[in-house]
Every structure is written in structure tokens, then in C-alpha cells.
Amino acid sequence: MTQVTESASLRRADRVPETVRRRFNWPHLIGYAAFLALLVYGLAHTYWAFGGANFPFGADDANPEYSAFEHVGRAQLAPWLAGGFLFSAGVALLLALPGRRRIPTPVLLGAAGLSAAAVFCTLADFRILGNLAYVFMLRFSAINWTVINQLFAVVSVGLLVASAVAYQRRTSGACTGCGRTDSGAGWTSPESAARWGRKAVYTAVVVPLLYASTRWAWALGFPLGISDKLWEEGKEDNLWIFGAALATMGALGSLLTLGLVQRWGEVFPRWVVGLRGKRVPPALAIVPATLVSVMVTIAGIMYIRLHFQGSFDNQKEDWGATVPEMVWPVWGVALAAAALAYYFRRRGMCKRCGRG
Incomplete structure (x- = not known):
């Protein structure tokens, strides 16, 4: 009887790390990380929309000729960006919460994809790639405020896309870690x-x-x-x-x-x-x-x-x-x-x- 009890205890002890590992892993946490990053950035744009200093985009860009919003000032652009990032934060939260949403999966995945496309096609530009050279030369002071904001926006929507992948796997019955299913590779x-x-x-x-x-x-x-x-x-x-x-x-x-x-x-x-x-x-x-x-x-x-x-x-x-x-x-x-x-x-x- 004692041996049976000890064996059961050992099996439970073996399962605890596995449970913890399954709970605290990237498919589970990535959506919350995306939500937090997008929420913070949406609130930052809300601050700029109400007149805050150092708005990084549009006509306020250090090099507005590269911007898709070259002639658009903070008063017009910041409220739209605030709404966009806060909306994306809501999408990230829906993707992160356990279970399946009533909103069709293609709609949620499409919203995540559109958010990423909007950042890639309008806010971000070649200066992210160009400033990489400054990083290798350890000239961090040469990286301007707009590029820092571009990078934060790209990372935020990148996390959103990753959370969309995790959600699609979870709701389709695929492995959340590798995406494999029983139907074959x-x-x-x-x-x-x-x-x-x-x-x-x-x-x-x-x-x-x-x-x-x-x-x-x-x-x-x-x-x-x-x-x-x-x-x-x-x-x-x-x-x-x-x-x-x-x-x-x-x-x-x-x-x-x-x-x-x-x-x-x-x-x-x-x-x-x-x-x-x-x-x-x-x-x-x-x-x-x-x-x-x-x-x-x-x-x-x-x-x-x-x-x-x-x-x-x-x-x-x-x-x-x-x-x-x-x-x-x-x-x-x-x-x-x-x-x-x-x-x-x-x-x-x-x-x-x-x-x-």
C-alpha cells in the first residue's frame, strides 16, 4: 500500500512541472504581451491626441518626406492612431482569453493581419533597416525618436500576429506549440x-x-x-x-x-x-x-x-x-x-x- 501511495505521489510530482510548463508558455502569454504593448501605445497616442509633446509621426516626423502622412499634423493623426492601437489591443485581448470567441475566427485573424499591414505599410519605413548600422557601430545616439516609435509599433503588431497564430491553433485543435494536427503534415x-x-x-x-x-x-x-x-x-x-x-x-x-x-x-x-x-x-x-x-x-x-x-x-x-x-x-x-x-x-x- 505504501509503495502504491509513493508511486502516485511521484506521478503527481512529475505532472506539476509539466502543468506549469504548459500554463506558462508562449502560446498562453503572447496574447497578453500583445495586449499590454498595444494598450500602452494606444494610451500614448491618446496623450498626444490631447496635445502631448514629442509626437513622432506625420508632419512632426524628423524626416516627414519618408512618411505616409507627410502633411498630416498631430491633431489630425494622433486620434486615429490612438483608436487603431486601442482597437488592436482589444483584438489581442480577445485572442488571449481562454476559449473560443463568438466572433468568427477569420474576423479576428483578419483584424490582426490588417493591424500589422497598416503599421508595415504606413508608419514603418526603411529607417529601421538603416539604423541597424548605427547599432553595429554602437552609435545609439544617432537613432532618432521616430525610429524608436516605429520599432515599438512593429514589435507590438508582431506580437499580435503571433497571438493570432496561437489562437488559430488552439481553436482548430492543433498543437499550440508546433501547429501539427492528427490529419498529417x-x-x-x-x-x-x-x-x-x-x-x-x-x-x-x-x-x-x-x-x-x-x-x-x-x-x-x-x-x-x-x-x-x-x-x-x-x-x-x-x-x-x-x-x-x-x-x-x-x-x-x-x-x-x-x-x-x-x-x-x-x-x-x-x-x-x-x-x-x-x-x-x-x-x-x-x-x-x-x-x-x-x-x-x-x-x-x-x-x-x-x-x-x-x-x-x-x-x-x-x-x-x-x-x-x-x-x-x-x-x-x-x-x-x-x-x-x-x-x-x-x-x-x-x-x-x-x-x-
Whole structure:
């Protein structure tokens, strides 16, 4: 009898950590994190709507020429943004609360997607990507207030999208940790992901190389896609040398994308001292690829938006300075797909549901 009691006690003790782990995990907490971030930002815009100082967007932007609301002041813009972020906070809370909502799932997921699209296409721009260079140079003082707000908005709606994914999994009967179901893996199986992931990787490699080719041409003395006048102006300021250096960094980064379908992307090659032969942690490839995909997509969308706003109407001779960037969303989407395929191939057996 004592042995039976002790065995039952041990089984209960084993289940406690598992229960705690299941309760306090990202699918459970991500919605509340999104709600809190969006609520705080909605209240901040409410403060600005009532006349608060340091509004970061629209005509108050340090560089309003990049903004979708270049000629819109705080009094007109802040109330709309406050309403939008507070509405998104409400959506995040509905996604986070246990159980299924009476609101149809496609409506909730669509609202989350629209919130993210609104931020990506209007508030955020290429300065997030550009200021990344300042971070590497440890020049944090060069990052302006608008970029900080753009980054907060992007992270907030990113959390919202993640909470929408968690809600969809929870209400559809899929594993909240990996998204697998009993109906089979389908396009998410390692074999299928290897096929379409390879295409995504090659696309993510080619597009930035096309962009880099124009910058290399300028540095070598060929004004490809720009007027002689603009090329001479850039030459005097050594702008093309700097541009070629940045393009080279982008090209090297694109070549690293090949690791998502190559063996050296899963096992450290022999020339990596101290790590040779060891398994590459999936997050080491997935996290940077995902972040870069978001930033280049946002930057490319900005160039497309500026084109439709007529900002480049007087620069038709200098198409090489703007058109290559308009293809960046293709690069971003392909890179995100490549990272997703890499994740599907390497995720292994789920610790939550046991599916593999």
C-alpha cells in the first residue's frame, strides 16, 4: 500500500512541472504581451491626441518626406492612431482569453493581419533597416525618436500576429506549440518544406544580388540607372564607395541564406574553430533571417508607397536609385518562407504533443 501511495505521489510530482510548463508558455502569454504593448501605445497616442509633446509621426516626423502622412499634423493623426492601437489591443485581448470567441475566427485573424499591414505599410519605413548600422557601430545616439516609435509599433503588431497564430491553433485543435494536427503534415512536412524552401532560398539570394549589382557598377564608374549628374555628385562625396560597401554586406548576407538548404547550415563546418562538427542551433539561423525579412519588406513597401505618392516623379532618369528597392518585398517574403521551411525541416519531435 505504501509503495502504491509513493508511486502516485511521484506521478503527481512529475505532472506539476509539466502543468506549469504548459500554463506558462508562449502560446498562453503572447496574447497578453500583445495586449499590454498595444494598450500602452494606444494610451500614448491618446496623450498626444490631447496635445502631448514629442509626437513622432506625420508632419512632426524628423524626416516627414519618408512618411505616409507627410502633411498630416498631430491633431489630425494622433486620434486615429490612438483608436487603431486601442482597437488592436482589444483584438489581442480577445485572442488571449481562454476559449473560443463568438466572433468568427477569420474576423479576428483578419483584424490582426490588417493591424500589422497598416503599421508595415504606413508608419514603418526603411529607417529601421538603416539604423541597424548605427547599432553595429554602437552609435545609439544617432537613432532618432521616430525610429524608436516605429520599432515599438512593429514589435507590438508582431506580437499580435503571433497571438493570432496561437489562437488559430488552439481553436482548430492543433498543437499550440508546433501547429501539427492528427490529419498529417502536408506542406509542412520536412520533405515538402525541403522542396519549396529551396525555391524560396534561391529567390532570396538572387534579388539582393540584383540590387547590389547597381551599387557595384556605380563604384566602378558606370552610372547604371542614374544620370551622369547624379553620379558625379555622389562621386564627390564618396557616396558610391559607401553604397558599394553596404551592398557587399547585403550580398554576403544573401549568400548566408544558402545555409538554410545546405549542410553547413545544420552542422558547423570544420573551419569554424571550436564549433566544427557541432549542431547549428535552429534559432541561430531562423531569428536573424526572420528579422531581416521583416525589415527589408518594410523598406521595399516604403519605396513602393513613395512611388505611388509621386515622390520620384522628378527622378525618372535615376530609376536605378529607387526601382531595385521596390523589389525588396519579394526578397523579404522569400527569405521569410526560406526561414519557415528551415524551421519545418529541423523542428523535430514536439515536446508538447509528441508529434514528429
